[in-house]
Amino acid sequence: MNSPEIADQIRNQHRPLPRYEGPQAWYGPDMALRRDEWLRAWTGPELAEIEAAVARVLERDLEILEIGREQFPLPTLEPVLHDIRKQVLHGRGFVLLRGLPVEHWSVRQAAIAYWGIGVHLGEACSQNAQGHVLGHVKDLGRDYHDLLARGYQTNARLPYHTDSTDIVGLLCWRPGKAGGLSSIVSSTTVYNEMAARRPDLAQVLLSAFHRTRWGEVAEGRSPWSEMPIFMPNDSRMIVSYVRSAITKGQKLPGVPRLTERQVEALDMMDALAEDPQLYLDMEFMSGDIQLLCNHSILHSRTAFEDWPEPDRRRHLLRLWLSCADGPALPEAIMRRDQDQSASGRPSGIRLPGVALKAPLEAE
Secondary structure (H helix, E strand, O other): OOHHHHHHHHHHHHOOOOOOOOOOOOOHHHHHOOHHHHEEEOOHHHHHHHHHHHHHHHHHOOOHHHOOOOOOOOOOOHHHHHHHHHHHHHOOOEEEEEOOOHHHOOHHHHHHHHHHHHHOOOEEOEOOOOOEOOEEEOOOOOOOOOOOOOHHHOOOOEEEEOOOOOEEEEEEEEOOOEEOOEEEEEHHHHHHHHHHHOHHHHHHOOOEEEEEOOOOOOOOOOOEEEEEOEEEEOOEEEEOOEHHHHHHHOOOOOOOOOOHHHHHHHHHHHHHHOOOOOOEEEOOOOOOEEEEEOOOEEEEEOOEEOOOOHHHOOEEEEEEEEOOOOOOOOHHHHHHOOOEOOOOOEOEOOOOOOOOEOOOOOO
């Protein structure tokens, strides 16, 4: 590196970085005192409308992938869901909807209700190379440290991360015996704190990192993607972070080794996300639906102990939703995706020739 380049690097390390305000920049302890703003129980009439729509689908014997807004009408709930989507995409970035009576439903009924609500929020996207648009978060006995293992297939604690669409949604079908708390943190606040305390490390995370594609690679693509973690865009801080993808990407031929400064920046990112003054914990109950904006929220899960009985084991249904009215996104995110949704938004993991599937059990 020549002298001008070194001088530029030194200047960048000490240059003040902007702070991002607005509803995305919140702190966990404060949000814990404002539960009525983000925890919403379905009303009796709303549940009746959802159950009537489920009955209509069952009567017509429709498959999950055949269900659109017309097949799952929610006339009075439509404006409510529009407001919820706006809160998630452009407000605080999360909501917890409580009270679906899943304990009285089969998994098919629960999946129909969840999918039907989802089609009023966005376009469901593939979550893996198998084309699963209805995902299952369930311990399948996989080793979290396996290069190709996905965290949702284990009972391990999951570090804070984001997923690959506008919204990630989870429906709690069955909670575990113990543990498995959902933890979320504002990625905008994480950036703000790093920018204030260590602007030199925040600057590092504004540069690209190599990430594995988990073996889910479209033809002609490399087995990794390159993208910054902090990406300022349209007066918002957009964040995309999966440290395990960066760590496992180091095992791929051709990926440059992480520098000490990069590792230090990643360590600080994790430490801030895990700071009790920043994050918010929430416990899932049967029938809860959690919706998060991946662009402004990092999410995690504590390790859990499961029930020994197979029919009681922890089981969440997952949706990745692409939303035409989502926030403006930087070019780096659009380049990362191997395909785009019908609305030109991030579409998760879609490989050519792989048909979309909505399995009712984990595969």
